[in-house]
Amino acid sequence: MTTEEKIFLAAENEFMEKGFDGTRMQAIADRAGINKAMLHYYFRSKDALFEKIFQEKIKLIFPKIGEDVKKKKSFIEKVEVFIETYYQLLSQYPFLPLFVITTMNKKGNEHFAKNLPVDFFRDFFIASMFEEISQGKIKAVNPLQFAFSVLGMSVFPFLARPAILHVVNGNQEIFEELMKGRVEELKKYVRYILTP
């Protein structure tokens, strides 16, 4: 692994766990096992390093989900695939939601403006929903509201993990069990909401 990669990986973890303000350049260097000056050698400044990582991470939010989703015919199936794929992604990067949300709330939305697949979201997701509603295949719910609800339900456990853990008396196993069963449960909710 090259020094640059070491730095990137270390910075990634530090920023994800502690946020921009909470992260120290020295901590990144220590974690990467290299000299602090290397950080500035490869990435100009703390801001630049953070920016690079954030840009890379935000692209993860909507990865190949698009393609997976497009394969499915019915809208309900599309949503189900979305929930599955999204859950897998978040399991791989549990801090991603917190990271993105704190960042976008602190700094302006200039950061993710280019990378949010708004077009896909509006022209494809929303459009295909309108279509099935007018065909009477699904119930007439507000597409935007529905989308934010699915996102909220999917993301919440990853954001509120400490609180949820506390509710289940700190029992990790129960928490994992809960997370595992969540995908099926959410798919059920979606069917209840959308099936006419």
Added chain:
Amino acid sequence: MTTEEKIFLAAENEFMEKGFDGTRMQAIADRAGINKAMLHYYFRSKDALFEKIFQEKIKLIFPKIGEDVKKKKSFIEKVEVFIETYYQLLSQYPFLPLFVITTMNKKGNEHFAKNLPVDFFRDFFIASMFEEISQGKIKAVNPLQFAFSVLGMSVFPFLARPAILHVVNGNQEIFEELMKGRVEELKKYVRYILTP
């Protein structure tokens, strides 16, 4: 307004907007229009000040919701009241979710341990749900999963506000409209999910 109140109010806003790490004692002092030394005079340290504010804020999360909810007979009605009350609360403190979530993820859960109404949540909410399920009054969904879903749907727009604003082309009015209609939409979803 006493100096202590001025400090508390200013600190509240600073911490809520910028988080613990992002907040500067000087910024609090400036915002309160007083000398920085007063912060330490009234509240020992940054940590102590933050702690006091956090403890006060976290109690807000489950305010008198309990009582409002208990009045209602059917479980669906209970959930509907919860959504309404919760939405009003969050409208008043839009940064509350972000504040609580970032804090509980950074520091341990010692902070909110005492103040999370776990007992109410388990013994009352969950219990009353089990009851209605066994009576066949609502569909058999997992109570915990359902609770986290309602919370997630309720809280999401307050966390992802910048992203949502971006989706609606930065149009504030559309966003407000969306938020206003959200309560009814969520109540609808709950009925779809729970009604047998």
Added chain:
DNA sequence: AACGTAATTAACCAAATGGTTAATTCCAAA
């Protein structure tokens, strides 16, 4: 008016932090 306590301020301090620099080491090409 004098006294004493609480409130307030300006100046200061030590530690932490992001960033720089000059010197040194590596290493591949000539």
Added chain:
DNA sequence: TTTGGAATTAACCATTTGGTTAATTACGTT
């Protein structure tokens, strides 16, 4: 083997930041 640019390091720097202190002011009580 020499050489030149890239990689790496230790030491250093300026600024920021949470916190302290000694002195001053405000103000209710006797």
